[in-house]
Amino acid sequence: MKKAFTTKFIVVLLLVVFLGSVVFTGCAKKTTTEQTGTGNAYLDQLIKAAQKEGELTVIALPHDWANYGEIISTFSTKYGIKVNELDPNAGSGDEIEAIKANKGSTGPQAPDVIDVGLAWGPTAKEQGLIQPYKVQTWDTIPNDVKDPDGYWYGDYYGVLAFEVNSSVIKNIPQDWSDLLKPEYKGKVALGGDPRTSAMAAMAVAAAAIANGGSFDNVMPGLEFFAKLNKAGNFVPVIAKPGTIASGETPIAMMWDYLALTDRDNFNGNPEISVVIPKSSVVAGVYVQAISAYAPHPNAAKLWMEFLYSDEGQLLYLKGYVHPIRYNDLAKRNVIPEDLAKKLPPAELYAKAIFPTIDQITKAKKDIADNWDKVVNVNVK
Amino acid sequence: MEVKQANLKDGATPRPTFSIFRDLLFLLPFVIFVVAFLILPTISIFISAFQDPSGKFTLQNIKDLFTPYIMNAYLLSIKVSLFTAVFGALIGFMLAYASTFGNLPSWVKSYLNTFSGVASNFAGVPLAFAFISTLGRVGLLTALIQQIFHVSIYDLGFNLYSFWGLCLTYLYFQIPLMVLLMTPALEGMKKEWREGAENLGATPSQYWLKIGLPILFPTIIANTVLLFGNAFGAYATAYALTGGFLNLVPIIIGAEIRGDILHNVGLGYALALGMIVIMGITILSYNYLQSKTARWLK
C-alpha cells in the first residue's frame, strides 16, 4: 500500500510541477507577446523582462551614422544590457537575409531589431519577417510613416545634400544646375551605386525633381547624370569621408546628417560646407522593426521604447538626423537650444518632399533599370 | 587514425597495402569538412536560385543569366581576372626568381616573403584608398608627375577608375600571392641539376629552357589558375574603386543579394552558380591541358 501511495504522490507532484510550469511560462509569455499595460508600471515590467534576457542584437548600425554609437552605449549602460553588433557595413538587403538565415535560431548572431529603408517595411511584413509592436509614444509618430498594425515605424529622416570640401572648392555649388559648370570637372561623386544604395538612388530622384521630373518620372534625373558624366564632372568612385577629405571627391551627394557628422569629425581639416540644394529637398526615411524571430523580444521592445522616448529621439537629433517625432518635440519645446542651433535652418526642412512607399519603389526600379543605359558611365 | 595505421604497418604486412579503406582514411576528414562547411551551406542557400519570390520552383533565374547585360558582366570579369592572373603570375615569378636565384642578400627574400603575406590579402576599401591617394586625380604620384613634367596624367588619358586602373590595383594582391606560391617551388629546384647542367656545358638560359621551366611549368600554370579565381571572386576592391560602375559579376551579385534596391536574391545566387560553373570549366580544362603537356614534356 505504501508503495502505491508513494507512486501516487509522485504523480501528483509531477502534475503540480507541470501545471505550475505551464502557468509560469504562460505568465512569462504574457509579458513578452502581449502589450497590454501602459505607463511606468508596464515599462518597469518590460525593463525587468529585458534584463532577464540580458542581450540585444542589432545589425547595420555604424557608430557615426545617426549617432548610433552613443545611442547604443547609452542604452547598454542605462539598462545593463549587452548589445551585440552585427556587420555595420550591411545594407538593408543583408538585414532581411540575416533574419531569414536565423529563423528559429538563438545566439548572438540572430538580429533582434533592424533599421532599414522605408520601402523595406512593407516587404518584410509581407514575408512575415517582423512582428508588431507599438511604443508608448506611438500616437506622436506621423501616420504616413508607420504601419497601422505596428509592424514597422519610421525612426528618423534626413534630406539629400551636397557635402563640399570647401578647402578645395572655393566657389561652392548651390544647386543641381551648378554642378554642370566646367570648374567642377572630375569633382562630383555619389555616395554609392544608384542600383544598390538608397542614398544614391535618392540623389538621382532629387536631380530629377530639380530638372522638371518627379518621383514618378525619374528620367530627367538620369539624363542629368548623363550630362554630368559627359562633361567629365562625374567621378565614378564611391565617395567616402577619406576621399572627400583628400580632395579626390570634393563634392559628394550625401544625406545631410552624414555630411554634418563629417564636418564635426573633420574638425576644420578640411572645412566642410553642407549645401541643401534649393530646387529639390528630398527626404529619406528609415524604419525600425523587430524581427519575428527575435531571440530577445523584450530587449527588442525596450530598445524601441528607448529610441522613441524623448531621450532617444534627442540622441538621434544629436547625430543630425531628424527624429520622426521631431514636430512633437518642437511643439513641446524639449529641444535644447544649443542642439537646435547646430542644425541647418528649419525652413529648408519644411520644404522637404516625402515620397510615398509606392513612389520610392517605382523610382528605385526605374533608376536601377535605366542607369546603365541612360547614364552609360563607360569605365573602360 | 594515425595509430591504427602505425599498427597496421607493424602487423603482418611488411609494406603498407593500398586499399580503398586507406584512401578513405586519408580523405575522410577533408570530405566531411568540405561537405559540412562548404557544400551543404552553399546548397542550402543556392536553392533560392531555383525559386521565385514565393518559393516555387523556377528556372527563370537561370534563364535570366543569358541576357546581354549579364553575359557582358561575365566576359568583363573573365577579362579582368585573366589579365591580372597572367601579369600577376609573370611579375610574381620574376620577383620570386630574383629573390631566390638573384644572389641577393638573404634578408631580401625574407622581407619579400613576409611582405607578400600581408599584401596578398590587402584588399577592399583600404587598398582602393591607397591607390586613390597615389594615382587619383589629386594623388601623390599624380601631383609629383605634374610638378616635374608639368602635365597631368589624367590629361594624357590615364584614369584610375577604369578597367586598367582596376587591373593595376588588383595586381597589388595578385603579385604577392604568386610570390608566396612560387618561392617554395623555386627553392625546391635542386642545385645539383643546375650544376650538372652547367658542367655539361649548358648556358643558364639553356638550363632554364630545357630543364627549369618544364619542371616548374605545372606549378606556374596551377598558380595562375589560382590567381584567376582569386580575382574572379573579388568584390570589395572593385566596388570601392569604381563604385559599381564597372559591371563585374561579383558586383552585380552584391547588388542583387545585399543591395537596397535591385534585390533579386534568386538571380544573385544564380549568378554565383554561373561563376562556380566557369571556375569548374577553367580547372577541368587546365587539368586536361596539363596532363597532355605532361606527356609531351616527358
Added chain:
Amino acid sequence: MKKSRFWAWFWIFLGALYFLLPLFSTFLFSLKMKKGVLSFAAYQSVLKDPQFFKTFTFSLEMSVLTIIVGLAIIVPTAFWVRLRLKGLRPIVEFITQMPFVVPPIVLVFGLIRLYSKPPVQLTRTPLLLVMGYVVLSLPYIYRSVDNGLMAMDVERLTEAAESLGAGWTTILFKVILPNLKSALISGTFLTFAIVIGELTMASMLAWPAFGPYMALLGQNRAYEPAALAIMSFALTWAAMGVIQWVGRTSFVKQEQVGGIH
C-alpha cells in the same frame, strides 16, 4: 653573376616602388588629421581604444586555430591525392577553389542556417567561425601544400621511405612535412592574413574580431581608417616575421636530415 644580380635588384626595386608607394600615400594621409601639421593624432585616436588590441588578440588566436585545423585537413588529403588518387585531382582542386566564387555572405548565411539551432548548434562556440575561416583559406593552403608536394617528387620519396620500413605516420611526419616546410610557411602566411582582416564572417557570427572592429571604427571617418590600415599592415607584417622566424629556426630543421634527397 654580376649581370644576374643587376636584374635581380632591378626587379626587386621596381616591385618595392609599386608596393610601397600606395602604402606611403596612405601613411602620409593618415598623418594629416591636424590641419597644417603632420601628426600621429589619428593613431592616438585609434590606440586610445582598448578594443584595438583585444580584438587583434582574438583574431590572432582564431588564426592559429585556423592554421592548425586547415593544415590537419589539407596536408593528408593533398599528399594522398598526389600519391595515389591522381584521378581525383581536378575535383579536389575544384572544390578547394570554390570558396573564391561563393560570396562570403552566402557562405555565412548558409552556415548560420545549418548550425545555429538544434540539433547542431555551433554558433556559441568559435568552432563555426574557425571552420568558416578554414573554408576561406582552403584555396591558398591547398595550392601551397600541393606546390610543395609537386616540387619534391612524392612518389619516389614515399617509396624509398617504405622500402626502409617506415610507417605512414613516419612518412608523413618525418619525410613529407620537413620537406614541405617552406610551402607550409607560405600557406600559413596566406591563412593568417585572411583571418586577421576578415569582416563578413566574424561580424555576422557576432565575434569581437579585428575586421569588424576596424569596420566599426573606420566606417565614417577620414583619417582613422588610413591609420588603421597602416597599423594593421605593420602588425600583420610583424606577426609574419615571427612566424617565419619560428618556422626557420626551431620547426623541423633537425628532422630535415631524415628527408631523402
